[in-house]
Amino acid sequence: DADVTQTPRNRITKTGKRIMLECSQTKGHDRMYWYRQDPGLGLRLIYYSFDVKDINKGEISDGYSVSRQAQAKFSLSLESAIPNQTALYFCATSDPGLPPYEQYFGPGTRLTVT
Amino acid sequence: QQQVKQSPQSLIVQKGGISIINCAYENTAFDYFPWYQQFPGKGPALLIAIRPDVSEKKEGRFTISFNKSAKQFSLHIMDSQPGDSATYFCAARHSNNQGGKLIFGQGTELSVKP
Numbered sequence: 001d002a003d004v005t006q007t008p009r010n011r012i013t014k015t016g017k018r019i020m021l022e023c024s025q026t027k028g029h030d031r032m033y034w035y036r037q038d039p040g041l042g043l044r045l046i047y048y049s050f051d052v053k054d055i056n057k058g059e060i061s062d063g064y065s066v067s068r069q070a071q072a073k074f075s076l077s078l079e080s081a082i083p084n085q086t087a088l089y090f091c092a093t094s095d096p097g098l099p100p101y102e103q104y105f106g107p108g109t110r111l112t113v114t
Numbered sequence: 115q116q117q118v119k120q121s122p123q124s125l126i127v128q129k130g131g132i133s134i135i136n137c138a139y140e141n142t143a144f145d146y147f148p149w150y151q152q153f154p155g156k157g158p159a160l161l162i163a164i165r166p167d168v169s170e171k172k173e174g175r176f177t178i179s180f181n182k183s184a185k186q187f188s189l190h191i192m193d194s195q196p197g198d199s200a201t202y203f204c205a206a207r208h209s210n211n212q213g214g215k216l217i218f219g220q221g222t223e224l225s226v227k228p
Contacts, residue, residue: 004157033215035218037221039221040123040220040221041220042120042203042218042219042220042221043158043203043218043221044218045215045216048215058215090157090158092157100146100148100160100163101146101148101207102148102160103160103216104159105157105158105159106157107155107156107157108155108156108157
């Protein structure tokens, strides 16, 4: 089974709808991240969490919110989706301990807002 | 503000050739520079990483060259193979850790022709 899973894998929604993307991990890591990927822009950090009680904004948090329900679960919500939120979304986890400080990514969710 | 700038955006190389992807950074407080590889339909995965106290790191056909004074680093793929066709991201991590955040470059789509 995959260590980092994301649901759904694909989603098409309409402008103004609320949508939630979910991430679960079995790696036992405290740190979790949400990124979006756009062609030519790379991976940009939306939110990150050190542990269940710690949530931090990334570089592009406007229009998004998150919830860390448990160590293993980190959800990303779009309260009112807009077309420019159409992108590939990735969840990642990391262990803060030792180099190479690797981040482990899920398979991604492709979101289309029409 | 793009703290890590990556080029080229796309690259086509013949099988057996050398693929070179370049990155430049601005913040001298970055202390760790990984490269991630992403195959279509998958999340990025750590490929190789370097710290700024060394000028080169080699793992198999993959080499990172690091120029601290120029604030540049590059990925060289020797004897490129069609299986290397993927998107490559350089990244940088701040020395104060900041939750293990990585700043990613824009990505390079590599295509190796048989």
